[in-house]
Amino acid sequence: MxxxxxxxxxxxxxxxxxxFVVVPGLLGADxxxxxxxxxxxxxxxxxxxxxxxxxxxxLPHDDVLRQILAIHFPHAVSPVMLRYLQHxxxxxxxxxxxxxxxxxxxxxxxxxxxxxxxxxxxxxxQAWHQDEVFIPTRDRSLVGAWVAIxxxxxxxxxxxxxxxxxxxxYLYPLREHGRPDEFDxxxxxxxxxxxxxxxxxxxAGSVLFFNGYLLxxxxxxxxxxxxxxxxxxxxxxxxxxPWKPRQxxxxxxxxxIDSRRVVPVAGEDPYAWKxxxxxxxxxxxxxxxxxxxxxx
Numbered sequence: 001m002x003x004x005x006x007x008x009x010x011x012x013x014x015x016x017x018x019x020f021v022v023v024p025g026l027l028g029a030d031x032x033x034x035x036x037x038x039x040x041x042x043x044x045x046x047x048x049x050x051x052x053x054x055x056x057x058x059l060p061h062d063d064v065l066r067q068i069l070a071i072h073f074p075h076a077v078s079p080v081m082l083r084y085l086q087h088x089x090x091x092x093x094x095x096x097x098x099x100x101x102x103x104x105x106x107x108x109x110x111x112x113x114x115x116x117x118x119x120x121x122x123x124x125x126q127a128w129h130q131d132e133v134f135i136p137t138r139d140r141s142l143v144g145a146w147v148a149i150x151x152x153x154x155x156x157x158x159x160x161x162x163x164x165x166x167x168x169x170y171l172y173p174l175r176e177h178g179r180p181d182e183f184d185x186x187x188x189x190x191x192x193x194x195x196x197x198x199x200x201x202x203x204a205g206s207v208l209f210f211n212g213y214l215l216x217x218x219x220x221x222x223x224x225x226x227x228x229x230x231x232x233x234x235x236x237x238x239x240x241x242p243w244k245p246r247q248x249x250x251x252x253x254x255x256x257i258d259s260r261r262v263v264p265v266a267g268e269d270p271y272a273w274k275x276x277x278x279x280x281x282x283x284x285x286x287x288x289x290x291x292x293x294x295x296x
Contacts, residue, residue, distance in 0.1 A: 142212025
């Protein structure tokens with residue numbers, strides 16, 4: 001595992017200016033193997049949870065994985081995935097970039113969502129979007145940490161980003177894209193010029209950190225292999241997470257809503273007194289044609 005202590009402030013500066021930064025070699029080969037093994041365990045239903053049913057023991061691992069686009073919230077049932085959501089190397093970088101745009105930020109970070117993308121050969125990508133549309137924060141501090149378990153290339157559907165598109169803090173509207181062969185069922189963001197997009201190709205073990213307002217997309221996997229990734233979403237430890245809208249008069253005001261499906265990652269959680277929620281019912285497998293739910 002690479003020691004990130006020597007990373008200087010240019011990392012945070014690049015993140016604030018461009019909306020993303022790549023740190024190579026954060027995870028080693030043994031750690032990537034551990035993630036690959038645990039993805040199979042999740043896919044086969046080894047961890048009991050309502051959203052994943054066990055599969056036949058005689059079905060080969062690759063045949064199981066070839067049906068899966070993504071697994072949502074695996075850390076809620078897998079101690080391995082929880083450990084990687086809180087991985088020290090990720091936490092070190094997150095403690096530098098998450099609130100780098102905030103003048104008095106003290107490095108506190110909490111994690112919220114984990115996802116595993118399997119993305120078998122022939123599976124679609126995801127159209128332009130901003131993660132903050134789905135996971136709101138109070139201070140524009142949402143960060144995605146995108147861990148390449150396999151090499152991520154243009155041919156197998158790496159991420160493409162629009163550098164600097166996070167700067168205004170504008171959330172673009174969504175619409176149906178009408179291109180099911182190219183993208184999954186999630187809607188696409190629109191209303192911007194995407195001519196300056198760039199691919200982010202990563203060697204296995206490298207990590208892309210990107211802001212929740214950054215426009216990004218992926219394209220279909222046109223290779224013969226899987227494009228497996230582990231993705232964690234994080235935010236400033238001081239930010240509330242207004243996950244659910246106010247629906248009744250007796251509900252909390254929007255400014256007070258704070259989902260506690262979080263885990264401390266860097267520094268102490270100032271809201272630890274509220275307790276934590278962990279719901280195995282949140283875990284589910286998303287197949288190629290299954291719609292993405294609102295919390296993803």
